[in-house]
Amino acid sequence: MIAIIFPLLILLPFIIRNDYVLHLLIFTCMYSVLGMGFSIMWKNRLISCGQAGFFAMGAYTSALLVMKAGFSFWLALPIAGLASALLALVIFSAALRAGPLIFFGMSLVSSFIVMEVLGTVEYFGGWEGLMGIPRPQAASYVFLSKTSYYYLVMVLLLLNIVVFYALYNCRIGRAWTAIGSSVRLAEAQGINVYRYRLGASVIACFFAGVIGAFYAHYQNLLVPTTFSFLLSIYVQMFALIGGLSFFIAGPIVGAGLMVFLPELLRVTEQFQPIFHSILIILIVIFLPGGLLSAPRRFPGLSPMLRSILGKGATGG
Amino acid sequence: MDWGLFFQCLVNGLAIGGIYAVVASGFTLVLGTMKVFNFAQGEFYMLGAFVTFGCCEVLHLHYAIALMAALGTMALLGVVLQRIIIRYTYGGFFHTVLATIAFGTIFRQTAVITFGKTDRFISPVVKGRTMMGDIMMSNDKLLLILLGVTLIALLHYFMKLKVGKAIRAVTEDQEVAGLQGINARQIFVITMALGCGLAGISGALIAPVLGATADMGHAVFVKILLVIIIGGMGSMPGALLAAFMIGMIESFGYQIVGGYNELALLCFLLPLLFLRPGGLLGRPLAIPE
Numbered sequence: 001m002i003a004i005i006f007p008l009l010i011l012l013p014f015i016i017r018n019d020y021v022l023h024l025l026i027f028t029c030m031y032s033v034l035g036m037g038f039s040i041m042w043k044n045r046l047i048s049c050g051q052a053g054f055f056a057m058g059a060y061t062s063a064l065l066v067m068k069a070g071f072s073f074w075l076a077l078p079i080a081g082l083a084s085a086l087l088a089l090v091i092f093s094a095a096l097r098a099g100p101l102i103f104f105g106m107s108l109v110s111s112f113i114v115m116e117v118l119g120t121v122e123y124f125g126g127w128e129g130l131m132g133i134p135r136p137q138a139a140s141y142v143f144l145s146k147t148s149y150y151y152l153v154m155v156l157l158l159l160n161i162v163v164f165y166a167l168y169n170c171r172i173g174r175a176w177t178a179i180g181s182s183v184r185l186a187e188a189q190g191i192n193v194y195r196y197r198l199g200a201s202v203i204a205c206f207f208a209g210v211i212g213a214f215y216a217h218y219q220n221l222l223v224p225t226t227f228s229f230l231l232s233i234y235v236q237m238f239a240l241i242g243g244l245s246f247f248i249a250g251p252i253v254g255a256g257l258m259v260f261l262p263e264l265l266r267v268t269e270q271f272q273p274i275f276h277s278i279l280i281i282l283i284v285i286f287l288p289g290g291l292l293s294a295p296r297r298f299p300g301l302s303p304m305l306r307s308i309l310g311k312g313a314t315g316g
Numbered sequence: 317m318d319w320g321l322f323f324q325c326l327v328n329g330l331a332i333g334g335i336y337a338v339v340a341s342g343f344t345l346v347l348g349t350m351k352v353f354n355f356a357q358g359e360f361y362m363l364g365a366f367v368t369f370g371c372c373e374v375l376h377l378h379y380a381i382a383l384m385a386a387l388g389t390m391a392l393l394g395v396v397l398q399r400i401i402i403r404y405t406y407g408g409f410f411h412t413v414l415a416t417i418a419f420g421t422i423f424r425q426t427a428v429i430t431f432g433k434t435d436r437f438i439s440p441v442v443k444g445r446t447m448m449g450d451i452m453m454s455n456d457k458l459l460l461i462l463l464g465v466t467l468i469a470l471l472h473y474f475m476k477l478k479v480g481k482a483i484r485a486v487t488e489d490q491e492v493a494g495l496q497g498i499n500a501r502q503i504f505v506i507t508m509a510l511g512c513g514l515a516g517i518s519g520a521l522i523a524p525v526l527g528a529t530a531d532m533g534h535a536v537f538v539k540i541l542l543v544i545i546i547g548g549m550g551s552m553p554g555a556l557l558a559a560f561m562i563g564m565i566e567s568f569g570y571q572i573v574g575g576y577n578e579l580a581l582l583c584f585l586l587p588l589l590f591l592r593p594g595g596l597l598g599r600p601l602a603i604p605e
Binding site for chain 2 (some may be wrong): 021042094095102104105106107108113116117120229237240243249252270271273274276277278280281284285288290307
């Protein structure tokens with residue numbers, strides 16, 4: 001499975017040779033990272049509704065560091081992640097004490113706060129946006145083509161997948177699984193639920209910040225309204241459509257579907273939200289486990305799907 | 317700040333706070349009873365305003381009929397949402413959240429497509445202005461405050477009736493309420509109709525003052541969230557307190573800090589959350605697994 005996919009991902013820009021499709025692929029990768037951040041929290045049965053805020057935090061931190069303080073992009077990228085993680089630590093250390101429902105509300109409000117601050121304070125560019133963010137540079141090579149950005153985002157995505165995969169398969173991941181199946185049982189096992197949940201949200205927000213920094217230097221323009229809570233909700237939709245119990249594959253499949261399906265069906269931009277909404281309602285009612293759970297739900301389909309997807313598709 | 321300006325701000329704050337109180341009461345009722353986070357509440361408010369616009373400006377009906385129409389259609393739409401979608405997503409809090417978001421988005425986007433981003437204004441219901449000393453207020457705003465307060469009083473009276481008691485019983489414990497012979501499914505339908513109807517009627521109340529826009533649902537929903545978080549999840553008195561508090565902060569904040577109004581509100585919210593993470597009058601509400 002990996003042996004097929006990996007070379008395919010590397011060769012993809014040479015096969016497609018279409019800038020618009022590459023642009024959509026880059027967005028799919030970014031959304032996948034955000035979606036995986038959501039699902040790492042979902043593993044702890046926390047519903048985050050504020051990934052857009054941390055995404056914005058990373059984007060603006062990196063953009064301002066490069067533009068105003070003269071940092072290089074490669075240094076600003078991890079700093080942006082750390083800034084997001086710090087914000088998450090401050091907000092969620094208070095919110096998690098009050099339980100998952102307050103966490104849900106607080107994450108939503110915090111993303112709103114971030115957007116409001118970025119919009120009203122003139123230093124951050126105001127509501128019109130922050131313009132002229134420089135492109136990343138490696139030695140004398142400037143990232144200009146979509147292909148170069150595609151490789152960059154692919155490296156970030158793979159890094160994210162590797163880190164999450166490692167986390168899920170060690171002691172920490174097992175503790176998260178325990179919390180996910182029953183908080184009380186996990187507590188009885190001596191797991192510090194508060195600390196593990198906080199850790200998961202900080203890690204998720206770190207990666208949201210890193211990918212935000214990438215977004216800033218890819219778009220060269222940041223507008224606060226793109227980081228409204230609608231983006232956070234889209235992130236949730238990616239995770240749900242792919243499958244909530246598939247923590248790595250789910251968001252990737254969901255993001256790919258949500259980005260490419262409207263384009264393939266030639267749904268105009270105005271009708272896209274309606275299209276997405278209908279898709280979500282259908283999934284919620286008929287396939288609550290997400291698309292990747294279809295083989296399990298409809299066993300008749302599964303031999304066919306399994307032969308297409310291989311063994312790797314069932315894990316996660 | 318002189319006294320005239322002070323009273324002006326006070327009246328504005330009461331008007332905004334009253335609207336927030338009505339919408340948020342409906343929201344918190346549904347949240348407390350059904351444990352459903354109804355993200356479509358803001359869109360019901362927006363649709364209520366557009367129904368009023370349709371009744372008053374297109375069909376030229378009386379405002380009182382428009383109010384009833386907004387209440388009725390939104391209550392009906394709430395029942396549709398409950399019977400068609402939420403009923404089938406029980407057991408998954410998160411699934412219901414996304415389903416209500418999707419349901420709301422359909423209407424929001426439809427409104428954006430049909431009405432565009434421009435405001436629709438409704439001719440004043442009670443023409444003229446009232447002078448009180450040296451402060452001047454439009455009669456519509458006074459009508460809004462009056463109706464808002466009446467609605468809140470009616471809602472509290474309703475919660476004391478037999479149906480209201482049943483709703484409160486289901487909020488406390490669904491199973492024990494079932495043992496008392498209360499049909500929880502019926503109560504859910506009533507709650508949903510009431511919650512969404514309140515959103516619709518408050519949209520109808522605000523329409524003569526601020527007009528109707530496709531984006532207004534989104535704006536008010538953020539405020540509802542603040543109200544719910546400050547007041548405490550699922551707590552009706554908390555929602556009322558927080559709604560008027562936010563209304564006052566907004567109205568006075570606008571006079572004092574101007575464009576940084578929203579920011580001031582959030583600066584107030586943040587320390588409050590650190591001091592009382594459960595909200596002012598709330599108690600911890602568990603997400604059903």
